[in-house]
Amino acid sequence: MQEEVEKYRKPTRILHWVHAGAFTLLFLTGLVLFIPPLGPLAQDGWTRLLHRIAAVVFVVAPLIYIPMNWKTTLKGIKEAFTWGVEDLGWLKAAPLYYFVCDEKAMPPQGHMNTGQKMWWFLVIAFGLLFVITGAIMWFAKTTAPPALLQWVVFIHDVAFIVTGLMFFVHIYMSVVHPLVRPLRSGAWSSMARGKVSVDYAKSHHGKWYEEITERRRTAAK
């Protein structure tokens, strides 16, 4: 067995999977209104009931996680919104890196690479948009002016399209793309078991690996 390093702590992984499950259910119960032949599945509104149950999980899960893990949360937000030269490098190298697996072009990345930082931004921005517009449709459906409700549905739908597509991109980038494999030591493993192989850490998050080995060295002294 190869040496491994911890990428995500257990509470973070639990939040990820609970949120992923809620999002999947929200996505599917929303999709039935998007594909006309699936419309009859929404008959009598039971998909809306599921949608609402999933929505509660979607909102409550981070509300429980954040106060219990506020250090990790702050660190994550700071990380996602701090961009450096390696992020500029990522943007330049990404097409060659992801299409022809040119790993030399890619500058060493931190704990989060630039793509993951952008994913965070998307999750926060569209998550809030979903929750606000969803809450209006849930609680103000009979009281809000129709013109507001019309545009709220529109915004909810735009958010659905954007996040729905990025959902596929996210799955692809984490378990399908040749560079994030093998599953047992790569990206999948980081979120499933919390650990990645040292090889994977070095080749995909070189800057982060440097940081943790440096920290370990200092601690040992």
Add this chain to the structure above:
Amino acid sequence: MDKAILYDSTLCTACRACQVACKQWNENEAVETTNQGSYENPSDLTPETWLKIEFREVERRGKVDWLFNRRACMHCTDAACVKVCPTDALRHHELGFVTYDKELCSGCGYCVDFCPFHVPRSDRNLITGMAKMDKCTFCTTPGLDRIAAGYEPACVKSCPTDALKYGDRSELLAEGKKRVEALQAEGYINAYLYGERELGGLHVMYVLKDSPEVYGLPVHPEVPAAAIAWQDVIQPLGWAVGGLTLIGLGLNYLVAREAKMTRDLPGGKKEESNARRG
């Protein structure tokens, strides 16, 4: 050949036989109401009240004029409700009006929010979101379909003054125009045939002796811009971008896998292979 109802407000005596006939035929329960200081009753459309007569007192030439107006689905040609209904519960009948299959209704309430006449109504459980919409179906409710049976709608049948007429839309249009011209000749210069052109032509047309706003009708009813932006722009765009994304991911996989396999083969570029392994 489109069918329609012509409502002549000037012939209407507000007896409300149509209201009762509508409830009776469609098996909608009577609702207990309270006196609002007017003969107008009930005070608004509800899931059980698909048709009601409105009473208005308007001062004209120093006299009070009592105006009556029919409130029910206008059965638009450009129907916003049909456009936004995700389950096809709302559809255009082959004779032009807007039919409704309640079984298919998901209770999303989009038609309630988008109707320019604010006609569809639903009772909504605010916690679970369970709801069913209701509105006038032009007497085509499955099982209670008068039109398929060759009858006129129940409201028309009950009207004692012929203020309501059912027939070919083109004939009723000509008749409505004639009546409006007669009203104008009598001095009602603002007399108007509502529904000739509104929303691509309504399947319920009104002969009015004054302009529509006097009767509380929208002067320029339109399919809301949000419905067009949503159904005609964003959703097709979503499909296109979605398709391209999935195709893109598929192509990316094929190209990247090929590149990686070539590189990892023994005798492939060693340097890169080492880099990958760290």
